[in-house]
Amino acid sequence: xxxxxxxxxxxxxxxxxxxxxxxxxxxxxxxxxxxxxxxxxxxxxxxxxxxxxxxxxxxxxxxxxxxxxxxxxxxxxxxxxxxxxxxxxxxxxxxxxxxxxxxxxxxxxxxxxxxxxxxxxxxxxxxxxxxxxxxxxxxxxxxxxxxxxxxxxxxxxxxxxxxxxxxxxxxxxxxxxxxxxxxxxxxxxxxxxxxxxxxxxxxxxxxxxxxxxxxxxxxxxxxxxxxxxxxxxxxxxxxxxxxxxxxxxxxxxxxxxxxxxxxxxxxx
Amino acid sequence: xxxxxxxxxxxxxxxxxxxxxxxxxxxxxxxxxxxxxxxxxxxxxxxxxxxxxxxxxxxxxxxxxxxxxxxxxxxxxxxxxxxxxxxxxxxxxxxxxxxxxxxxxxxxxxxxxxxxxxxxxxxxxxxxxxxxxxxxxxxxxxxxxxxxxxxxxxxxxxxxxxxxxxxxxxxxxxxxxxxxxxxxxxxxxxxxxxxxxxxxxxxxxxxxxxxxxxxxxxxxxxxxxxxxxxxxxxxxxxxxxxxxxxxxxxxxxxxxxxxxxxxx
Numbered sequence: 001x002x003x004x005x006x007x008x009x010x011x012x013x014x015x016x017x018x019x020x021x022x023x024x025x026x027x028x029x030x031x032x033x034x035x036x037x038x039x040x041x042x043x044x045x046x047x048x049x050x051x052x053x054x055x056x057x058x059x060x061x062x063x064x065x066x067x068x069x070x071x072x073x074x075x076x077x078x079x080x081x082x083x084x085x086x087x088x089x090x091x092x093x094x095x096x097x098x099x100x101x102x103x104x105x106x107x108x109x110x111x112x113x114x115x116x117x118x119x120x121x122x123x124x125x126x127x128x129x130x131x132x133x134x135x136x137x138x139x140x141x142x143x144x145x146x147x148x149x150x151x152x153x154x155x156x157x158x159x160x161x162x163x164x165x166x167x168x169x170x171x172x173x174x175x176x177x178x179x180x181x182x183x184x185x186x187x188x189x190x191x192x193x194x195x196x197x198x199x200x201x202x203x204x205x206x207x208x209x210x211x212x213x214x215x216x217x218x219x220x221x222x223x224x225x226x227x228x229x230x231x232x233x234x235x236x237x238x239x240x241x242x243x244x245x246x247x248x249x250x251x252x253x254x255x256x257x258x259x260x261x262x263x264x265x266x267x268x
Numbered sequence: 269x270x271x272x273x274x275x276x277x278x279x280x281x282x283x284x285x286x287x288x289x290x291x292x293x294x295x296x297x298x299x300x301x302x303x304x305x306x307x308x309x310x311x312x313x314x315x316x317x318x319x320x321x322x323x324x325x326x327x328x329x330x331x332x333x334x335x336x337x338x339x340x341x342x343x344x345x346x347x348x349x350x351x352x353x354x355x356x357x358x359x360x361x362x363x364x365x366x367x368x369x370x371x372x373x374x375x376x377x378x379x380x381x382x383x384x385x386x387x388x389x390x391x392x393x394x395x396x397x398x399x400x401x402x403x404x405x406x407x408x409x410x411x412x413x414x415x416x417x418x419x420x421x422x423x424x425x426x427x428x429x430x431x432x433x434x435x436x437x438x439x440x441x442x443x444x445x446x447x448x449x450x451x452x453x454x455x456x457x458x459x460x461x462x463x464x465x466x467x468x469x470x471x472x473x474x475x476x477x478x479x480x481x482x483x484x485x486x487x488x489x490x491x492x493x494x495x496x497x498x499x500x501x502x503x504x505x506x507x508x509x510x511x512x513x514x515x516x517x518x519x520x521x522x523x524x525x526x527x528x529x530x531x532x
Contacts, residue, residue, distance in 0.1 A: 103363055106333055266333055
């Protein structure tokens with residue numbers, strides 16, 4: 001130890017936060033969600049693309065199958081579940097990647113912010129966005145394009161919202177393995193396309209090769225699409241629908257938890 | 269790392285940072301070698317050395333974001349990285365870490381809400397944010413998007429974030445790079461004000477030796493090792509040099525001579 005000059009250091013305790021940094025803090029979570037939404041508000045083009053593209057695709061689909069409304073019913077309902085998953089996956093993976101590369105993530109983790117606060121904040125903000133997106137797409141499909149739904153459109157919306165959460169969770173998880181925006185975008189075909197092919201959108205899962213059918217059994221998008229189809233064909237909530245919803249929600253939570261583990265306070 | 273209970277506040281002012289045998293490895297490389305130094309409270313300590321000598325790694329270790337740190341490193345009486353330190357340390361990285369798609373005020377509002385959450389604290393937060401923006405002289409740009417500001421201005425937004433919540437220790441990684449002489453002078457004035465009026469401890473890194481004269485104490489580093497730790501005046505008189513830069517060079521030569529002898 002060297003002879004340090006006498007200092008007039010104050011040893012008062014700081015105006016410290018009331019809650020511990022590890023517990024989920026509602027005000028920090030909402031502050032994070034508000035911040036993410038504020039960032040989006042400065043980017044109206046992204047909002048327009050997010051909200052309008054699913055609607056345009058549905059309109060396109062409706063008139064591609066102009067002669068066979070039944071096909072439109074099948075594919076349209078499935079797509080209402082798939083759109084939010086894909087868009088939220090892309091938006092989240094890029095947003096969290098930016099947070100990592102800009103140094104703001106390191107700064108946040110050096111502050112009294114729990115990892116759960118950060119993730120819940122993102123999920124809340126993108127969940128809100130997903131509600132707007134899904135509400136518009138579902139409304140358009142059901143009331144203007146004549147999508148024939150036997151069950152309640154609210155249930156369609158519920159599944160769409162859970163799909164969006166799943167997309168957010170997958171995007172967050174994947175962004176940990178992407179070093180650049182280029183890589184992050186390439187994870188889309190890697191993570192989403194196989195699920196798209198195997199989810200039963202193109203052909204019923206029972207018609208697939210048994211190996212592929214087994215694989216599709218463990219992919220969450222299969223249950224997202226199955227849930228949509230349950231609403232399409234049944235007036236009330238079936239047991240299968242409840243199972244589908246629980247599986248999609250469980251997967252989303254599981255992947256969010258794994259994603260939280262990829263946020264490190266100390267890095268090399 | 270030892271997790272001891274708080275030392276009593278009535279004791280003689282403990283140093284803000286105390287390191288002993290501090291070693292950091294990154295991959296196969298050892299970046300910091302057995303560092304031993306102290307940073308006194310309420311003073312400005314300059315961390316000087318050429319680019320790549322380990323200044324940023326040392327700062328990250330003190331803030332608690334660096335992995336693979338061994339040895340003793342106590343910060344404000346706690347082991348570095350202790351959760352309770354997170355609201356007591358302000359840290360500014362070399363590259364400005366702010367949200368480019370938010371305005372200056374929105375950036376600060378968010379970080380203030382993390383430090384001091386809750387609706388009850390809204391007025392206090394507003395006051396702190398306004399104060400921090402004024403401290404870094406960005407009041408006229410408060411509603412501009414951070415992404416539209418110049419590099420120096422974005423750096424000052426990053427600094428303003430670190431000033432929130434009146435941290436006891438400010439760790440600033442090259443805060444004056446790319447600033448014009450007037451702003452540089454103003455920032456150093458701010459650093460001295462913080463130390464004098466708020467009792468803040470500052471650890472400021474720089475690879476520009478002429479900034480050394482503005483610090484109370486200096487830690488000179490080279491290639492992950494500590495060259496010297498003293499006041500600027502003492503360093504100059506010890507080496508018989510006119511400037512800190514000349515003192516640094518003479519210390520480098522001295523150290524090189526020692527290693528040549530020891531390897532012979």
